[in-house]
Amino acid sequence: MMRQVPDFPEPGIQFKDLTPLLADAHGLAAVTDALAGCAAGADLVAGIDARGFLLGAAVALRLGTGVLAIRKGGKLPPPVHSQTYELEYGTATLEIPADGLDLHGRRVLIIDDVLATGGTAAAAVRLLDDAGATVTGAAVLLELSALNGRAALGSMAVTSLHRV
Template sequence: MSDDISGLIESMMRQVPDFPEPGIQFKDLTPLLADAHGLAAVTDALAECGEGADLIAGIDARGFLLGAAVALRLGTGVLAIRKGGKLPPPVHSVTYELEYGSATLEIPADGLDIRGRRVLIIDDVLATGGTAAAAVRLLGDAGATVTGAAVLLELTALNGRSVLEPLAVTSLLCV
């Protein structure tokens, strides 16, 4: 990615020490997303990753914001990948392990056919890769072809990219 977009993200990202627990340096992207220029710039950069995709999937919750903006830019639809229990049945779901338990992701199974669709996954942060890997599995189980994943920020020390191999992953800023 270009140094310009990386610099923009870095300059607009708020650092919050000791959140959500002591020793964690939280990277808050809210100021970037609340800025019209910042949002437009990251939308354009993420949209470059969507060539050939006919559906954008945003992961709950900031991925919804970014995914919708990218889908509009590309002229595609957007699919919200929700946390478990947020959608009425029937749903496609996948449960995956977290370092402190498990979580579930869901998409509608009725009224939405994504078989054969080429899907780009969008999210704000790639950390351990568990949620993104679960999203890939969920979309694949529903019959879609995941073309790649694109995120604003990658926390490289957590090595989430390796969990997604061989999927193409684009990060606008790696820290």
């Protein structure tokens, strides 16, 4: 239930569109259950902007935990905790609120839709660590194995439901 979109967002890229899977009630339930099985004692789920929000909220609901949205830079009012990281074509920033959110001692499972090069996931780990949380692992719906994103996450537990 994954759609391949050639040459998006740029020529040579084969975009993996997960929208059909997430729009199917049975597909969404199966993915939610499988990702929730990766929780390993987490008491908070963090979904990475933007499709990780959808999956993270569903998993948090299933686990009975809260959910934290890890946002792209500039989307939250100050003050924020931020982490800037390198992309193939420049830099990007991830942010979480710095006020009204105490992450010290929280055990967090990171959820995202796709693990590619691992740069975004590694930045999310650093962001949460810097805010005082303990990241218990990462779980993704799809892993693009050829891009070796796991290497960016070191020895952290990473679960992918599907690898291509």
